[in-house]
Amino acid sequence: xxxxxxxxxxxxxxxxxxxxxxxxxxxxxxxxxxxxxxxxxxxxxxxxxxxxxxxxxxxxxxxxxxxxxxxxxxxxxxxxxxxxxxxxxxxxxxxxxxxxxxxxxxxxxxxxxxxxxxxxxxxxxxxxxxxxxxxxxxxxxxxxxxxxxxxxxxxxxxxxxxxxxxxxxxxxxxxxxxxxxxxxxxxxxxxxxxxxxxxxxxxxxxxxxxxxxxxxxxxxxxxxxxxxxxxxxxxxxxxxxxxxxxxxxxxxxxxxxxxxxxxxxxxxxxxxxxxxxxxxxxxxxxxxxxxxxxxxxxxxxxxxxxxxxxxxxxxxxxxxxxxxxxxxxxxxxxxxxxxxxxxxxxxxxxxxxxxxxxxxxxxxxxxxxxxxxxxxxxxxxxxxxxxxxxxxxxxxxxxxxxxxxxxxxxxxxxxxxxxxxxxxxxxxxxxxxxxxxxxxxxxxxxxxxxxxxxxxxxxxxxxxxxxxxxxxxxxxxxxxxxxxxxxxxxxxxxxxxxxxxxxxxxxxxxxxxxxxxxxxxxxxxxxxxxxxxxxxxxxxxxxxxxxxxxxxxxxxxxxxxxxxxxxxxxxxxxxxxxxxxxxxxxxxxxxxxxxxxxxxxxxxxxxxxxxxxxxxxxxxxxxxxxxxxxxxxxxxxxxxxxxxxxxxxxxxxxxxxxxxxxxxxxxxxxxxxxxxxxxxxxxxxxxxxxxxxxxxxxxxxxxxxxxxxxxxxxxxxxxxxxxxxxxxxxxxxxxxxxxxxxxxxxxxxxxxxxxxxxxxxxxxxxxxxxxxxxxxxxxxxxxxxxxxxxxxxxxxxxxxxxxxxxxxxxxxxxxxxxxxxxxxxxxxxxxxxxxx
Numbered sequence: 001x002x003x004x005x006x007x008x009x010x011x012x013x014x015x016x017x018x019x020x021x022x023x024x025x026x027x028x029x030x031x032x033x034x035x036x037x038x039x040x041x042x043x044x045x046x047x048x049x050x051x052x053x054x055x056x057x058x059x060x061x062x063x064x065x066x067x068x069x070x071x072x073x074x075x076x077x078x079x080x081x082x083x084x085x086x087x088x089x090x091x092x093x094x095x096x097x098x099x100x101x102x103x104x105x106x107x108x109x110x111x112x113x114x115x116x117x118x119x120x121x122x123x124x125x126x127x128x129x130x131x132x133x134x135x136x137x138x139x140x141x142x143x144x145x146x147x148x149x150x151x152x153x154x155x156x157x158x159x160x161x162x163x164x165x166x167x168x169x170x171x172x173x174x175x176x177x178x179x180x181x182x183x184x185x186x187x188x189x190x191x192x193x194x195x196x197x198x199x200x201x202x203x204x205x206x207x208x209x210x211x212x213x214x215x216x217x218x219x220x221x222x223x224x225x226x227x228x229x230x231x232x233x234x235x236x237x238x239x240x241x242x243x244x245x246x247x248x249x250x251x252x253x254x255x256x257x258x259x260x261x262x263x264x265x266x267x268x269x270x271x272x273x274x275x276x277x278x279x280x281x282x283x284x285x286x287x288x289x290x291x292x293x294x295x296x297x298x299x300x301x302x303x304x305x306x307x308x309x310x311x312x313x314x315x316x317x318x319x320x321x322x323x324x325x326x327x328x329x330x331x332x333x334x335x336x337x338x339x340x341x342x343x344x345x346x347x348x349x350x351x352x353x354x355x356x357x358x359x360x361x362x363x364x365x366x367x368x369x370x371x372x373x374x375x376x377x378x379x380x381x382x383x384x385x386x387x388x389x390x391x392x393x394x395x396x397x398x399x400x401x402x403x404x405x406x407x408x409x410x411x412x413x414x415x416x417x418x419x420x421x422x423x424x425x426x427x428x429x430x431x432x433x434x435x436x437x438x439x440x441x442x443x444x445x446x447x448x449x450x451x452x453x454x455x456x457x458x459x460x461x462x463x464x465x466x467x468x469x470x471x472x473x474x475x476x477x478x479x480x481x482x483x484x485x486x487x488x489x490x491x492x493x494x495x496x497x498x499x500x501x502x503x504x505x506x507x508x509x510x511x512x513x514x515x516x517x518x519x520x521x522x523x524x525x526x527x528x529x530x531x532x533x534x535x536x537x538x539x540x541x542x543x544x545x546x547x548x549x550x551x552x553x554x555x556x557x558x559x560x561x562x563x564x565x566x567x568x569x570x571x572x573x574x575x576x577x578x579x580x581x582x583x584x585x586x587x588x589x590x591x592x593x594x595x596x597x598x599x600x601x602x603x604x605x606x607x608x609x610x611x612x613x614x615x616x617x618x619x620x621x622x623x624x625x626x627x628x629x630x631x632x633x634x635x636x637x638x639x640x641x642x643x644x645x646x647x648x649x650x651x652x653x654x655x656x657x658x659x660x661x662x663x664x665x666x667x668x669x670x671x672x673x674x675x676x677x678x679x680x681x682x683x684x685x686x687x688x689x690x691x692x693x694x695x696x697x698x699x700x701x702x703x704x705x706x707x708x709x710x711x712x713x714x715x716x717x718x719x720x721x722x723x724x725x726x727x728x729x730x731x732x733x734x735x736x737x738x739x740x741x742x743x744x745x746x747x748x749x750x751x752x753x754x755x756x757x758x759x760x761x762x763x764x765x766x767x768x769x770x771x772x773x774x775x776x777x778x779x780x781x782x783x784x785x786x787x788x789x790x791x792x793x794x795x796x797x798x799x800x801x802x803x804x805x806x807x808x809x810x811x812x813x814x815x816x817x818x819x820x821x822x823x824x825x826x827x828x829x830x831x832x833x834x835x836x
Contacts, residue, residue, distance in 0.1 A: 077115045084112035090244035095142070097245055101209040101228070102178030103238040109133050109176035109211075114142055119176065130179040132159060139170040139215060139247060155184040157351065157378035163192045164348050169217045170252050177210045177239070188346035188374060195255050197223030205230065206527070209239040215249055222250035232575055260349040261318035262338045269317050271310035278305070283435035288332045290436050294399040294418075295368045296429040302368035307332050312339075312366070321369040323350065328362040330438055335361070343369065347376035354382040357406045362440055366430070367400045372455075387412035387442050396420060396455045399427040403436055410442025454479060460546050464539055467509055470516075480516075480547055485523035487596075487719065494606070495599040496523045498582055498644070501571040502531040502549075503564050504540050505586030510692060511540060515547045517590040522718070524595065526550075530574065532567030560586070561665065565658045572647060580605075580613075582644045585666075587692040590642065591616075592718035594688045598644055600722050601632065601682060605644065610730045612679045615643040616688035619803040620812055623711040624756055624796040628813040630723040631685040634733050634806050638681050640666030642689040649679070667707060680806060682728060685813050690714045703800050734828065737809060741820050742832040745770035752790030760794060764817060772818040779825040782808055788821060795819065 080086075080096070090096045098112040108128050111119035118135050121128055129149035136145040146166070150159035167173070173196055182204050193201045197218030204210050207230045214223035224245060230236040263269070276282055277291035291305035302319050304312035304326045311326050311334050312319040322341040329335050340350040357363065363386055372395050383391040386404035389411045394400050403414035414434060418427040454477045461471035469475055485491060502518065504511050515531070518524065529549040533540045536556050544551035552570060557563040564585075571581050582598070584590070598605075598614060605611055611634075619639055621627055653672040654661060662670045690712065694704040727736045750760070764773065777788040785802050788810070793799045795814060802810050808826030812819055822829045 080115040081112065081117035083110055083120060084115055084117050086242045088242075088244050094244035094246050096243075097174070097213060097224075098242040099174055099176050099211040099213065099240070101176045101211050101239040103209070104235040105179050107238065109178050111135050111174050111176055113137065113174060118144065118147060118174075128178065131177070131181045131184075133176050133178055134159070134162070135174045136162070136167055137172040137174070139172055142172075145171065152185050152189070153180045153183045155377045156186055156189040157347070157376045160189050160192065160346055160376075161348055161351070163189070163196070163216075164257055164346075165352070167216050169254055170248065171216050172213065172247065173215070174213050175211065177204075177208075179235075180207050181210065182206055182208070186346075186374070194220045197221065197249060198225055199223070200225050200227045203227065207235050209236040211239045211241050213241070213245060213249070215247070215252060217252040217255045218248070218250055219253070224249065232577065257348075258345055260338060260340045260345070260353070262336065262349075262353060263317050265333070265335050268311060268334055268337055271313050271316040273309050274305065275308055277308055277433055279433045279435065286438050287435040288328070288438065289433070290364060290403065291433045292364065292366050292401040292403075292430065293432075294366050294401055294430045297426045298369045300368075300429070302366050304364055304366055306334050306364065309334075311337055319368070322367070322371045323375075324366050324368060325353070326364045327357065328364065329358075330360055330362075332438060342371050342375040342379075343373045346374050347379040350379050351376065351382060354379065354386070357386075359407050360439075361406050362436065362438075363402075363404050363406070364436075365400075365402045365404075367394070367398070369426075370397050371400070372396050372398060387440075388415060390415055390417040393417060393419075396458065397426050399430045401430040401432060403434075403440065405440040405442075408440060408442040410444045412440065413443055414440075456546060460542055464508075464542070467512055470509075470512055480519060482519055482524045482526055482548075483522045487522070490523065490596075490599050493599045493602055495595060495602045495644075496525060497528065497578075498580055499571055499575040499578055500529045500582040500584065501567060502529065502584045503560075503567045503586060504531055504533045504537075505560055506537070507587060508540055508543060510587045512543055514584065514586075514588050514590065515544070515549065517592075517594075518549075518584070519547055520592065521590065521595040523599075530571050532563070532570065534563050561663055565662070568650070568658075569655070572650065578647070580644055580646050581650075582642075583640075584642050584689075585640060588642055589690045589692070589714075591688040591690070591715040593715055593720055594642070596719060597684065597688050597715075597722070600725065601728075604725060604728050605646075605682070608729045610679055611646075611728075612649040612681055613638060613643050613645040614682040615639055615641070616684060617641040617643075617691065618683050618685060618687045619707060620797045621685070621687040621713050622796055622798075623713045625713070625812065625814050627685040627713060628816070629684075629686045629715055629717060629720045631813055632722055632724060632728060633683050633685065633804070633811050634680045634728065634730075635683045635804050636680055636806055637803070638666065638670055638672075639683070639803065640670070641691055643681075667704065680730075683804065684715075687712065687714050706800055707798060734807075734831075737806075737811070737820070737828050738831045740772060740818070741774055741809070741822055741828060744772040744774040744818070744820055747773050747775040750775060750791045750794055753794035755793055756796040757794035761815065765815075771816065772820075774820040774822055776822050776824055776829070779808070779823045782823070782825045784825070785823070788823070791821070795821075 084098055086096055086098050095114050098110065100110040102109045108121040109119060111133065113135065117123065119128060119133055120126060127147055127149045129151060131152040132150045134150065135147050137143065138145055148162065152159055183206065190202050196214035196216055197220060198212055198214055199221040200210070204227055209228040210225070212223050212225035224241055226239040226241045228236040228239040277289040279289050283289050288307045291303060293303040295302050298321070301314035302312060302324045303310060304324060306326055306328055311317060312324045317337040318339040320339055320341065321343055322339065325338040326334055327336040338353050342350065380391045383402070383404070386406060387408040387410065388402055388404060391400065394417060397420040399418040401416050402412065404412045414436065416430050416432065418430055420427040457480065458476055461467065461476055485496065502514060518529065526548040527550070530552050531544045531549050532552050532554055534557055535553040541551040554563055554566040554570060557566065568583065575581070594616060597616060601614055605614055615638060617639055661672050691708050693709045727733055775791065777791070788802050792802060795812070797812065804810055804812070807828050808823030809828050810821040
């Protein structure tokens with residue numbers, strides 16, 4: 001012992017020092033063991049950037065504060081599922097993901113999360129479909145809470161329900177579009193997706209592609225997302241994101257949605273009492289009195305009286321704008337009231353209210369002010385199940401009153417709707433007092449549905465004047481929708497994918513009529529239609545949007561032709577891969593076979609390089625001439641108005657020299673200096689467009705009135721046959737004309753005329769030897785038409801100058817006879833002499 005003490009004194013300076021050092025060493029060992037070695041154990045290491053406490057979680061029905069937890073290392077399969085491979089290697093605290101939207105309708109979306117394939121067409125019980133394909137995950141465990149497809153092309157109801165009610169704050173959503181996702185999405189869903197972090201969702205357009213990872217309560221712009229626009233394609237290319245994500249993706253905030261006022265037994269306020277709800281006679285023992293009133297405008301009030309007591313009125317049970325509901329049991333007791341502002345808020349709460357009704361209860365509903373704006377189709381379907389026959393027809397500021405029953409068979413006999421009409425204002429109020437049976441029975445025959453109501457058109461007509469019968473009560477609710485292709489043999493015809501340019505002028509009502517007849521073309525695709533508008537004017541853009549066409553602004557122009565040049569150039573720039581464009585000028589009305597005729601001629605147009613365009617207006621198509629609907633001609637000049645033009649012709653003759661060739665209106669003669677002598681245009685014998693008459697406030701009024709204001713003939717047949725398509729190519733056409741002119745009966749002499757020569761037609765009609773006639777007019781040169789001018793009125797043709805010449809020959813049909821007015825210097829006439 002003494003030996004030990006000596007050693008301690010020698011080494012540590014005394015026993016006290018020894019114990020102090022011993023305690024210090026012990027403390028260091030404990031510290032190293034407790035705080036250093038355990039921290040080096042990977043199984044206990046907390047991920048960098050993880051949170052030790054979860055934020056308070058809110059949803060519509062509860063507030064839950066979760067206990068503090070320590071996150072463990074994220075567990076994931078060491079090898080990704082097939083198709084989930086990514087280039088990045090994720091850290092232990094990050095989640096690998098890969099999301100690919102659909103591409104068209106053939107390539108399906110893919111969703112991978114944490115190396116697991118969650119959405120793929122080959123997975124068992126795969127849920128993939130048009131619209132939004134969504135996976136939701138718990139933000140703590142990363143367990144999949146749901147995998148669902150929402151057809152948001154049809155409507156948003158069930159997506160909205162999921163985002164608002166089903167998912168909790170901080171829950172993760174992954175979504176990928178397929179086919180078309182935007183058509184049925186309304187402001188409600190778009191705004192909620194912004195509460196999941198999206199900043200792109202409101203710019204997604206028809207058939208664009210979109211993918212996203214977000215969290216409920218995430219600030220706008222913090223989601224991981226990608227948008228691929230459709231552009232000129234039928235469908236957008238696939239949107240694709242992949243990488244490593246750390247959660248939360250950003251700061252999370254509680255998401256709170258407005259609640260609707262629902263009162264149950266014990267909390268239902270009672271207003272004024274009135275015997276029998278104002279009915280003069282007492283209801284039967286198994287009935288109860290009801291008074292329903294929708295109010296005449298926003299300054300009035302809705303009312304519902306049940307069994308002598310008002311339970312819905314101003315200041316009673318939150319009655320107000322939207323839909324007001326009272327639920328009555330079989331024993332006539334009011335067991336629930338509800339008010340749902342479907343003008344301002346979406347229908348989710350209303351849907352839940354209706355879905356949870358007890359069997360056989362009676363529901364009484366009245367609208368007030370405006371109830372249709374955010375009323376979902378699903379809500380309408382639920383009212384339909386309760387016996388409503390007219391809820392589907394309720395629109396902006398309509399009044400609607402209804403008594404139905406949960407479990408009813410057929411339709412309620414107690415329902416009324418009042419429409420607001422086209423003028424701004426409110427519908428006539430509904431004010432009814434009735435006795436309702438405690439056991440409400442339905443009627444089997446559904447009442448005739450009321451006409452569809454077009455709110456968008458009504459809104460337009462309430463803001464703009466001067467559109468005539470388009471905004472009349474008879475027409476204001478008619479739907480503006482394209483017509484599908486009726487002739488299935490033309491499904492692959494290229495004409496239905498060619499861009500259509502409408503060059504708007506200053507007459508908006510004329511533009512409206514033109515767009516109406518364009519929308520009525522069978523097979524029209526609204527996405528191919530561009531309506532060019534001078535930037536000075538905004539009203540036409542609202543009109544264009546009404547039809548679903550694409551409005552494009554051009555920079556301010558001082559003349560229509562300056563605007564014309566900019567519009568044509570812009571259209572061809574927007575569709576750089578298209579080899580032609582269809583041009584429609586101002587003040588035109590299209591015949592029902594406008595596109596159909598172009599479709600029939602498309603093969604000839606494409607394969608014959610000498611055809612520069614197809615024009616569907618014929619300056620000689622007068623009613624007095626009475627031409628043939630089945631004939632198409634070749635002509636040397638472009639008369640414009642409505643036509644299809646090859647890009648190659650535009651590039652050579654118009655693109656860089658528009659001001660030289662085409663600075664004036666087309667009736668002032670466009671001249672193309674670089675046009676090859678063999679280049680020509682196709683033109684029908686009877687016009688496929690009608691140009692509205694010219695007013696007198698123009699230069700050269702006499703010329704224009706003769707051209708446009710005489711009674712004209714325009715095709716009204718939607719599917720006319722074309723009899724001479726096979727002869728329209730250059731070589732075939734010239735050969736055909738040579739033979740026809742050679743064999744035609746010669747009209748030896750014609751006296752100059754001021755009007756149609758009926759005597760000549762009578763002579764022709766009385767002879768039975770020929771149906772084809774020719775007249776040879778003398779020329780000093782190939783351009784000389786002096787001797788032709790005096791005889792033009794004899795046939796009822798445009799009298800001011802010969803229009804429609806082809807190599808010196810004016811061809812037309814009149815009263816089933818064929819005529820050729822042939823110049824003596826025409827190469828075709830020389831060919832007939834040689835052949836003779």
